[in-house]
Amino acid sequence: MLQVDRVEVxxxxxxxLKGVTLDVPEGAVVGLIGPNGAGKTTLFNVITGLERPSAGRVLLSGEDVTGLAPHLRARKGLGRTFQRIEVFSSLTVHENVLAAAEARRSWSRDDADPGRTASDLLxxxxxxxxxxxxxDRLPTGLLRLVEVARALASQPRLLxxxxxxxxxxxTESEALGDLLVELVADGSRSILLVEHDVELVMRVSSHLHVLDFGAIxxxxxxxxxxxxxxxxAAYLGTSAA
Ligand SMILES: Nc1ncnc2c1ncn2[C@@H]1O[C@H](COP(=O)(O)OP(=O)(O)OP(=O)(O)O)[C@@H](O)[C@H]1O
Ligand SMILES: [Mg+2]
Structure with missing residues (x-):
């Protein structure tokens, strides 16, 4: 589903990021962990096209998308959520997801009703x-789920x-874990999960990659x-070397 090949930032x-190479197979949850500042969000930005690597490649289902704009990667099946939550704060929960479902309808041939899609995902x-x-009246835990539903509205194959x-x-974290496992269960999508909650990431991931100071x-x-x-050693703050 995803191959990251010797990426440098x-x-x-x-x-x-120092020569980062990793892959995500189809139908799996893969965990990406590492201490603060290790480069996890930077790698997400490279994969989605918000950050340009100085070297290396990103391949989606075997296709090189390294030079492709973020919205075009989204159309190829890439979806994401943000560490610092990015929602449309003056809109309702439904409208946030609807915005993504309508955007998808504008470029896909899918003629499903966006309002229906938004409610189904919610x-x-x-x-x-x-x-x-x-x-803007909701606590963080629920906003994270709004972002997941909004990302799903573009029908990503890699989230x-x-x-x-x-x-x-x-309780919310257990429910999230169950949801992630369900989302990959039919084999049609994969998830790359950055997460500091070790219990959660261990429970749902079939494979883990560990970043430290920009290197796997x-x-x-x-x-x-x-x-x-x-x-x-990396987690205890001592030198891995
Ligand atoms: N836009 C930027 N300009 C300059 N330095 C940056 C920028 N973005 C990230 N960095 C630096 O790059 C390194 C990796 O940051 P990144 O945010 O990718 O880490 P992270 O693994 O996501 O950390 P966290 O677990 O705290 O979210 C850090 O040293 C950070 O300070
Ligand atoms: Mg981060």
Missing amino acids: RFGGVQA ERVGLLEIEHERV LLDEPGSGLDT IASGAPEQVQQDPAVQ
């Missing part, structure tokens, strides 16, 4: 009861979630990665 004196993420509330569990209580220091099955000395 530099911000002035900071090398934010039911799926558990927000149907509050669909007519303005989003990038940047800390969807942040601001969620235990470990990749593999969750249990295996958790035992990796370099990963433990």
